[in-house]
Amino acid sequence: MMVTMYEDSNKDDGNGPQNGTGSVSVRLAELKGDMDEINRVKRKYPMKIPRYYLDLIKDKDDPIWRQAVPSKEELEDRFNLEDPLQEEDHTPVPYLVHKYPDRVLLLSSSKCAMYCRFCTRKRKVGRLQQIPIEDVFNAIEYIRSHEEVRDVIVSGGDPLMRSDSELEEILKRLRSIPHLDIIRIGTRMPCVQPSRITPRLVNILKRYHPLFMNIHFNHPNEITSESSAALKRLADAGIPLGSQTVLLKGVNDDPQVMRELMQKLIKCRVKPYYLYQCDLVKGVDHFRTPVESGMEIMRSIQGFTSGLCLPHFVIDGPGGKVPISPQYVKDITPDQIIITNFMNDLYSYPGVRKGDERQLFNKNVRKIGIALNLKKSLNEKDRFDKYAEFDDLETANAIRLALENTGYEVVLLEADNDFIFSLKESNVDFVFNIAEGIHGESRESHVPAILEMFNIPYSGSGVLTQAITLNKSRKKEILDYYNIRTPKWQVFKSTNQKLKPDMRFPLIVKPDAEGSSIGITNESLVFDIVSLKKQVRKVLKDYDQPALVEEFVTGREFTVSLLGNPPKVLPIVEVNFNHLPDGIHRFDSWEAKWIFDNPDSPVDPIICPADLKPKLKAQIEKVAKQTFDKLGCVDLARIDIRLDSDGNPHILDVNALPGLMPDPKMNSRFPKSCYAAGMTYDQIIQTILNSALKRYNLLLDPIKDRNKQKGDKSKRPERDDAFDIIATVTESGSHQASTP
Numbered sequence: 001m002m003v004t005m006y007e008d009s010n011k012d013d014g015n016g017p018q019n020g021t022g023s024v025s026v027r028l029a030e031l032k033g034d035m036d037e038i039n040r041v042k043r044k045y046p047m048k049i050p051r052y053y054l055d056l057i058k059d060k061d062d063p064i065w066r067q068a069v070p071s072k073e074e075l076e077d078r079f080n081l082e083d084p085l086q087e088e089d090h091t092p093v094p095y096l097v098h099k100y101p102d103r104v105l106l107l108s109s110s111k112c113a114m115y116c117r118f119c120t121r122k123r124k125v126g127r128l129q130q131i132p133i134e135d136v137f138n139a140i141e142y143i144r145s146h147e148e149v150r151d152v153i154v155s156g157g158d159p160l161m162r163s164d165s166e167l168e169e170i171l172k173r174l175r176s177i178p179h180l181d182i183i184r185i186g187t188r189m190p191c192v193q194p195s196r197i198t199p200r201l202v203n204i205l206k207r208y209h210p211l212f213m214n215i216h217f218n219h220p221n222e223i224t225s226e227s228s229a230a231l232k233r234l235a236d237a238g239i240p241l242g243s244q245t246v247l248l249k250g251v252n253d254d255p256q257v258m259r260e261l262m263q264k265l266i267k268c269r270v271k272p273y274y275l276y277q278c279d280l281v282k283g284v285d286h287f288r289t290p291v292e293s294g295m296e297i298m299r300s301i302q303g304f305t306s307g308l309c310l311p312h313f314v315i316d317g318p319g320g321k322v323p324i325s326p327q328y329v330k331d332i333t334p335d336q337i338i339i340t341n342f343m344n345d346l347y348s349y350p351g352v353r354k355g356d357e358r359q360l361f362n363k364n365v366r367k368i369g370i371a372l373n374l375k376k377s378l379n380e381k382d383r384f385d386k387y388a389e390f391d392d393l394e395t396a397n398a399i400r401l402a403l404e405n406t407g408y409e410v411v412l413l414e415a416d417n418d419f420i421f422s423l424k425e426s427n428v429d430f431v432f433n434i435a436e437g438i439h440g441e442s443r444e445s446h447v448p449a450i451l452e453m454f455n456i457p458y459s460g461s462g463v464l465t466q467a468i469t470l471n472k473s474r475k476k477e478i479l480d481y482y483n484i485r486t487p488k489w490q491v492f493k494s495t496n497q498k499l500k501p502d503m504r505f506p507l508i509v510k511p512d513a514e515g516s517s518i519g520i521t522n523e524s525l526v527f528d529i530v531s532l533k534k535q536v537r538k539v540l541k542d543y544d545q546p547a548l549v550e551e552f553v554t555g556r557e558f559t560v561s562l563l564g565n566p567p568k569v570l571p572i573v574e575v576n577f578n579h580l581p582d583g584i585h586r587f588d589s590w591e592a593k594w595i596f597d598n599p600d601s602p603v604d605p606i607i608c609p610a611d612l613k614p615k616l617k618a619q620i621e622k623v624a625k626q627t628f629d630k631l632g633c634v635d636l637a638r639i640d641i642r643l644d645s646d647g648n649p650h651i652l653d654v655n656a657l658p659g660l661m662p663d664p665k666m667n668s669r670f671p672k673s674c675y676a677a678g679m680t681y682d683q684i685i686q687t688i689l690n691s692a693l694k695r696y697n698l699l700l701d702p703i704k705d706r707n708k709q710k711g712d713k714s715k716r717p718e719r720d721d722a723f724d725i726i727a728t729v730t731e732s733g734s735h736q737a738s739t740p
């Protein structure tokens with residue numbers, strides 16, 4: 001009673017000599033098939049092709065032929081396994097596979113209308129007599145006694161090879177199990193023999209809802225008026241239809257073919273469900289494609305046509321189905337996830353922010369301005385050290401190059417009286433700030449203040465920190481407040497002021513608001529009241545600001561560079577005074593910094609990394625980080641520290657805008673530390689940039705702009721490279737910074 005009704009054209013299912021093979025053989029021979037080869041292969045792997053499917057073959061070796069007609073390659077496969085999914089290991093009762101927690105596969109038939117050449121169950125189908133129905137009923141009892149099973153896939157072979165009444169009996173028994181929610185039927189019948197989907201069959205099926213059907217189509221040519229009509233009957237009966245497709249070389253390993261298939265299925269109300277990477281089944285190796293072609297196909301569907309057409313691409317194996325997705329996620333941090341869309345454009349999606357975090361700039365950075373003050377040549381009446389803090393063109397160009405190397409457009413913005421105008425005109429999205437400022441006691445905070453006014457994000461510390469770190473006595477008050485050691489001090493606003501009785505000579509006299517040893521010369525170290533008054537008068541007059549008088553601490557002197565947020569301490573610099581001639585005091589005076597330390601000097605007054613006992617090193621690093629934190633520094637800072645005669649570190653100064661001279665011979669101390677950590681100059685600049693971008697949650701997308709300008713979409717893959725550069729910079733930057 002079984003299959004005879006529907007098995008029309010041939011009965012060659014491998015069980016010995018059959019009737020009716022003639023018509024198939026005749027047709028295959030007509031199509032110039034090699035009948036010797038076909039007959040040889042089908043002795044090992046049976047052949048059966050329904051008349052309907054046979055008629056879909058247009059040419060030898062076309063996608064329909066390849067799925068149905070034996071090929072000698074099946075016998076040549078020396079690699080693959082009989083049971084690559086290890087289903088036998090998950091078979092608690094015959095004809096049932098229980099691999100997942102809540103669902104099972106019921107093998108209800110060992111027969112199929114056609115024996116697909118790529119079949120996963122090639123070892124089983126077509127070989128045996130039909131599975132005894134009693135064994136199927138027995139497997140159903142397993143489901144009844146396992147309450148965790150809420151979903152059954154009635155599969156095979158093809159369950160629709162069972163007669164209507166047998167099928168109904170199977171469904172009836174399954175439906176009588178209270179904990180079984182879902183019945184799914186997996187069948188290839190609508191594809192290979194649509195006439196099997198009779199109104200009578202559909203009427204039976206719809207009595208057992210919720211009943212789903214998973215069908216199996218591999219090529220658009222399989223969707224004909226007959227198969228469409230069969231699918232319509234099923235869909236009209238309220239049976240949700242899903243499809244499975246196997247990715248097969250020479251059949252459908254082509255984005256266009258696959259897209260067309262998915263679109264045609266959707267038109268028939270079939271939802272593409274799984275796209276399978278070809279299993280490692282023995283006799284099937286010649287159908288295997290690289291996994292990448294499946295990923296490429298998925299890419300060609302996502303976004304290019306409706307999401308309804310998108311199956312899950314999976315590799316099935318002993319561990320079950322594993323979804324394989326093209327890489328849309330490029331980077332993920334707590335601040336943002338960087339993603340590509342179907343056109344390969346980069347986007348960022350911000351992480352969830354806490355209330356106390358800074359404003360989110362949800363935009364891409366393409367153009368960066370470098371705000372700076374370039375050194376000028378001195379006028380006759382200018383003070384000799386007027387431009388000491390300003391940057392030279394060499395530094396500006398090195399920074400520009402480092403930023404351009406990651407793909408940005410970069411402009412230099414001179415932070416002079418025209419800064420506001422050039423800033424607005426430049427249309428920059430971000431400013432790399434190294435501007436020292438031109439006027440006033442808080443000049444280093446001016447550029448940050450202007451940028452905040454225009455809501456333009458920038459690198460380095462903010463307005464308040466820049467103002468405070470430029471003012472030595474304010475800075476010392478704050479350090480004092482946090483019990484961070486700094487030499488005892490007194491501020492002089494006039495020469496008439498009395499020295500506090502607890503201040504001990506020698507004292508050092510400095511302008512209260514300068515950096516780079518400006519106004520600190522060999523004479524600044526004083527040993528008596530007379531020279532103290534002289535130096536105070538000099539500062540008040542020449543630098544037009546109060547004088548800071550500090551006790552002189554006499555131990556080793558260090559410069560500590562910090563980078564990132566929270567900062568990493570880079571290898572520590574020791575300032576060596578041994579090379580200074582007699583009569584030059586051992587401290588970081590103008591002479592020591594700019595005269596006796598020059599590229600032509602035979603001695604290197606800078607030792608990096610400093611030779612430090614671990615305990616002292618830890619002590620210095622701790623106090624440096626504390627200072628960075630308490631003064632509100634971000635991204636980078638350089639902190640000068642000197643030990644007193646008892647070996648306790650004192651903070652001498654904090655520079656939130658450390659010099660960034662690229663030439664190692666110039667002994668610019670911040671780059672010096674970075675070089676000692678193994679960084680290149682580009683990495684220094686890019687790490688500062690990335691630290692700032694992270695704070696603002698900004699995304700860089702330099703290459704996009706470039707391609708847009710070119711209007712050349714074929715060049716798009718270039719984007720990925722640029723992204724990699726960005727990603728590596730972040731990586732190596734943080735890695736390098738953590739080396740010390």
Ligand SMILES: *Cc1c(COP(=O)(O)O)cnc(C)c1O
Pocket residue numbers: 097098099100103104105153321
């Ligand atoms: C595929 C499969 C299932 C069903 O998996 P779903 O992801 O729920 O479709 C169940 N059992 C076995 C053994 C399978 O191979």
Ligand code: SF4
Pocket residue numbers: 111112113114115116118119120121122125156157158187188
């Ligand atoms: S219908 Fe399914 S089970 Fe039968 S041979 Fe084809 S792929 Fe294998």
